Amino acid sequence: MTAHTQSGLPAQEALEAAVQRTADRYDAVIIGAGPAGLNAALVLGGARRRVLLLDGGPPRNVRAQAAHGVFTRDCTPPADLKRIGLEQLAAYDVTVCQEAARQVREFGEGFGVQLATGWVTARRVLFASGLQDLLPRVSGLRERWGRTVHHCPYCDGWPNREAALAVLGSHQEGHHLALSMRNWTDHLTLLTDGPDELTPEQRRDLQRLDITLETRPILRLSGEDTLTVHFRDGDALELEGIFLNPSQGQRSHLPAALGLELDDKSRVVVNEHGMTSLRGVWAAGDMTGAPQYVMSAAASGMVAAVSLNSTLIHEDVREYGAAFHESPDEEPGVGEA
Numbered sequence: 001m002t003a004h005t006q007s008g009l010p011a012q013e014a015l016e017a018a019v020q021r022t023a024d025r026y027d028a029v030i031i032g033a034g035p036a037g038l039n040a041a042l043v044l045g046g047a048r049r050r051v052l053l054l055d056g057g058p059p060r061n062v063r064a065q066a067a068h069g070v071f072t073r074d075c076t077p078p079a080d081l082k083r084i085g086l087e088q089l090a091a092y093d094v095t096v097c098q099e100a101a102r103q104v105r106e107f108g109e110g111f112g113v114q115l116a117t118g119w120v121t122a123r124r125v126l127f128a129s130g131l132q133d134l135l136p137r138v139s140g141l142r143e144r145w146g147r148t149v150h151h152c153p154y155c156d157g158w159p160n161r162e163a164a165l166a167v168l169g170s171h172q173e174g175h176h177l178a179l180s181m182r183n184w185t186d187h188l189t190l191l192t193d194g195p196d197e198l199t200p201e202q203r204r205d206l207q208r209l210d211i212t213l214e215t216r217p218i219l220r221l222s223g224e225d226t227l228t229v230h231f232r233d234g235d236a237l238e239l240e241g242i243f244l245n246p247s248q249g250q251r252s253h254l255p256a257a258l259g260l261e262l263d264d265k266s267r268v269v270v271n272e273h274g275m276t277s278l279r280g281v282w283a284a285g286d287m288t289g290a291p292q293y294v295m296s297a298a299a300s301g302m303v304a305a306v307s308l309n310s311t312l313i314h315e316d317v318r319e320y321g322a323a324f325h326e327s328p329d330e331e332p333g334v335g336e337a
């Protein structure tokens, strides 16, 4: 079946038409305006590139009241981080478009990116589309995510220091997180929500560190500023917060649809420059398996942007018949022979 666009043209024709319109041609399209994408846009803008930054929605920490561990901006609400990041792009040739990329295709020497309004083309693509957290199905948990339910002690450990906390997890990851959380509080329970898969040695670890093991199945969570765990047997436990280690998946289907190599945790495989397995495509931030923090995502956005730009510099120089002694464009993508 031929894919049609809003204009009624088949996708291929619409893409070819976009190539004719220089207004829709960019040096780079960045997909995602979280910390990784915003910082990549800043760096590419400063490198005098014509950039389209696609802002398809809020960043992953949108539910958090404040971001911690962020150099010079500790305790800043995530929405403010994003607002400042967007404001600082105004000095550069960066177009910010509040649209999600719908499709990415290799096209000619570059790429076509489909938006709701049509196709744009770019010499390079940088994915910064993030991950999504796949939360356990405990009634009342999703609503409290980022408020009294957290995943990362480096993000939310300090505001919860010495609080009555629980870790939710029934196997090795729960044991690991519970042992780590003892750094932040002495009042800790490991909730397994039913039968656990802990080894005898792991149970002994919990005893040694004075962590209560609670295996009763959970009915639901309630509470606003504090948290009540209601067990199925009618009993309840009062807490100030829960930490857990959720499963995760790519936020966007586009990296897989474009055929980028993913690892066994479905992260996009990149080299140390953020290059993916497909030449001309970079990825940065949480989606790559980089440490999941604002600063790491922003830093990897910078690294990817510098690498991407250096390949454009090499390409541009070659147009004049000149060449650097070694061209990063000649480097194979990750996993390429």
Ligand SMILES: Cc1cc2nc3c(=O)[nH]c(=O)nc-3n(C[C@H](O)[C@H](O)[C@H](O)COP(=O)(O)OP(=O)(O)OC[C@H]3O[C@@H](n4cnc5c(N)ncnc54)[C@H](O)[C@@H]3O)c2cc1C
Residues within 6 Å of the ligand: 031, 032, 033, 034, 035, 036, 037, 054, 055, 056, 057, 058, 059, 060, 061, 062, 063, 064, 066, 067, 068, 069, 070, 099, 100, 101, 102, 128, 129, 130, 131, 133, 145, 146, 150, 151, 152, 154, 155, 156, 251, 252, 254, 284, 285, 286, 287, 291, 292, 293, 294, 295, 297
């Ligand atoms: C509850 C919570 C609290 C956290 N607290 C902290 C903290 O205190 N300190 C800290 O350092 N880290 C914290 N983190 C981690 C931090 O949020 C992430 O590491 C960081 O946001 C990753 O940035 P990113 O740019 O890689 O991805 P994201 O922030 O996930 O941004 C990706 C962006 O891409 C967009 N997108 C996806 N698909 C498309 C598409 N097709 N087209 C266009 N756009 C698209 C998304 O809408 C999103 O805006 C927290 C995370 C959570 C879940």
